[in-house]
Amino acid sequence: MKKxxxxxxxxxxxxxxxxxxxxxxxxxxxxxxxxxxxxxGMFIHWGASSVLGxxxxxxxxxxxxxxxxxxxxxxxxxxxxxxxxWVATAKNAGxxxxxxxxxxxxxxxxxxxxxxxxxxxNTPYGKDALKQLAEExxxxxxxxxxxxxxxxWYRDDYQYETGKTGKxxxxxxxxxxxxxxxxxxEQLTELLTQxxxxxxxxxxxxxxxxxxxxxxxxxxxxxxxxxxxYTLIHQLQPQCLISNNHHLAPIPGEDFQAFEKDLPGKxxxxxxxxxxxxxxxxxxxxxxxAWGYNMTDRKFKSVPALIRYMVNAAGxxxxxxLNVGPKPxxxxxxxxxxxxxxxxxxxxxxxxTIYGTRGSVIPEQDWGTVTVKGNKMYIHILHPGKLGxxxxxxxxxxxxxxxxxxxxxxxxxxxxxxxxVFVYLNGVTFDSIDTILALTLQ
Numbered sequence: 001m002k003k004x005x006x007x008x009x010x011x012x013x014x015x016x017x018x019x020x021x022x023x024x025x026x027x028x029x030x031x032x033x034x035x036x037x038x039x040x041g042m043f044i045h046w047g048a049s050s051v052l053g054x055x056x057x058x059x060x061x062x063x064x065x066x067x068x069x070x071x072x073x074x075x076x077x078x079x080x081x082x083x084x085x086w087v088a089t090a091k092n093a094g095x096x097x098x099x100x101x102x103x104x105x106x107x108x109x110x111x112x113x114x115x116x117x118x119x120x121x122n123t124p125y126g127k128d129a130l131k132q133l134a135e136e137x138x139x140x141x142x143x144x145x146x147x148x149x150x151x152x153w154y155r156d157d158y159q160y161e162t163g164k165t166g167k168x169x170x171x172x173x174x175x176x177x178x179x180x181x182x183x184x185x186e187q188l189t190e191l192l193t194q195x196x197x198x199x200x201x202x203x204x205x206x207x208x209x210x211x212x213x214x215x216x217x218x219x220x221x222x223x224x225x226x227x228x229x230y231t232l233i234h235q236l237q238p239q240c241l242i243s244n245n246h247h248l249a250p251i252p253g254e255d256f257q258a259f260e261k262d263l264p265g266k267x268x269x270x271x272x273x274x275x276x277x278x279x280x281x282x283x284x285x286x287x288x289x290a291w292g293y294n295m296t297d298r299k300f301k302s303v304p305a306l307i308r309y310m311v312n313a314a315g316x317x318x319x320x321x322l323n324v325g326p327k328p329x330x331x332x333x334x335x336x337x338x339x340x341x342x343x344x345x346x347x348x349x350x351x352x353t354i355y356g357t358r359g360s361v362i363p364e365q366d367w368g369t370v371t372v373k374g375n376k377m378y379i380h381i382l383h384p385g386k387l388g389x390x391x392x393x394x395x396x397x398x399x400x401x402x403x404x405x406x407x408x409x410x411x412x413x414x415x416x417x418x419x420x421v422f423v424y425l426n427g428v429t430f431d432s433i434d435t436i437l438a439l440t441l442q
Contacts (some may be wrong), residue, residue, distance in 0.1 A: 026236025026238035038096035043323035048072040056292030063168025077124040083132040093340035094347030097143035107154030135201035143199035151205030194234040200241035256280040281318035315369025352377040379437040399442040406436035
């Protein structure tokens with residue numbers, strides 16, 4: 001079904017890209033607030049690439065040609081896929097939303113798209129994984145976001161000639177950019193009309209068409225038609241949030257800002273460092289080093305490290321999107337599920353200091369961070385060795401009426417002065433992960 005939508009919005013040139021002048025709907029603004037409140041979500045990287053057990057970039061990394069790679073469709077048979085188990089794992093971990101890979105850079109679609117035969121319903125498995133997941137998320141009250149790759153290593157019409165990746169996949173036919181843009185818009189229409197309410201679309205791959213990913217001033221080599229794509233999404237589902245993992249400042253039409261493997265504003269990866277916008281924020285991270293299933297990746301992050309990462313994200317006003325890469329049979333490996341179960345137990349006890357909070361209350365501190373909700377300010381001491389007899393909160397102007405430990409509500413001495421608040425730590429028993437103090441604001 002072909003659905004062409006006329007543009008009525010004025011086009012602006014922003015960061016070298018044409019994008020609509022975007023005024024979010026009331027439903028969208030409410031969705032943004034709810035998104036900020038959720039704080040913790042599950043990212044799921046999975047598809048035909050999982051069969052090779054070497055991560056989701058295996059097609060590019062091994063220069064596997066299209067005619068070789070498509071044999072995966074005949075062997076991808078996730079007979080143990082259980083949407084109920086996936087959603088239960090997320091929910092028990094304290095996660096409040098799921099971002100699912102509908103189509104990654106290899107172009108394989110995890111739903112019954114009518115736009116391409118390269119899809120999960122043409123495998124021996126034969127079922128629509130997205131449909132099952134969407135139904136289970138709706139049943140359990142988990143919001144569903146959909147990752148969608150802008151770039152494609154499989155299709156001939158994608159402009160691979162100017163792209164930086166997918167050079168070794170054997171494509172020789174001249175690309176057809178209008179055809180590819182039309183294909184993407186039609187697929188997005190399917191996703192937003194056939195699977196119920198979708199909380200957000202999470203784009204990735206813009207960086208494939210930049211001359212230099214480290215120079216944020218350079219224009220893309222192609223026109224991604226974001227004005228048309230973003231307008232389409234917001235017309236089909238006005239509340240649906242849009243993010244684009246382009247490592248740039250957000251452009252009009254986007255509803256939250258994504259940071260990959262970094263806290264907002266950091267650049268430990270070399271491709272981050274974009275300025276922090278006023279939009280809701282999210283940082284995504286892996287549980288080992290891989291996004292997609294990698295059978296030899298044993299660099300699993302510890303439970304304390306991941307909890308501290310999540311707490312730091314909340315302290316910087318960002319959600320924490322933590323990834324799992326299920327095995328080709330559809331199961332999530334026990335190293336992930338065990339860790340998530342332990343994180344869930346922590347969230348049961350301390351989640352009220354994370355959910356619904358806002359961060360960026362004080363500048364980054366070497367001892368930890370601060371979150372705020374209502375009349376409560378939560379001090380998260382992650383590195384007690386950095387402290388002496390007190391913790392100092394610079395620049396806090398709100399009147400403090402009480403201070404206590406969060407775990408057992410033991411009252412603490414504090415002094416409030418013009419430069420900030422001093423909370424004394426006499427009698428505080430430090431937790432091995434996060435020692436939380438609660439201040440009451442007048």
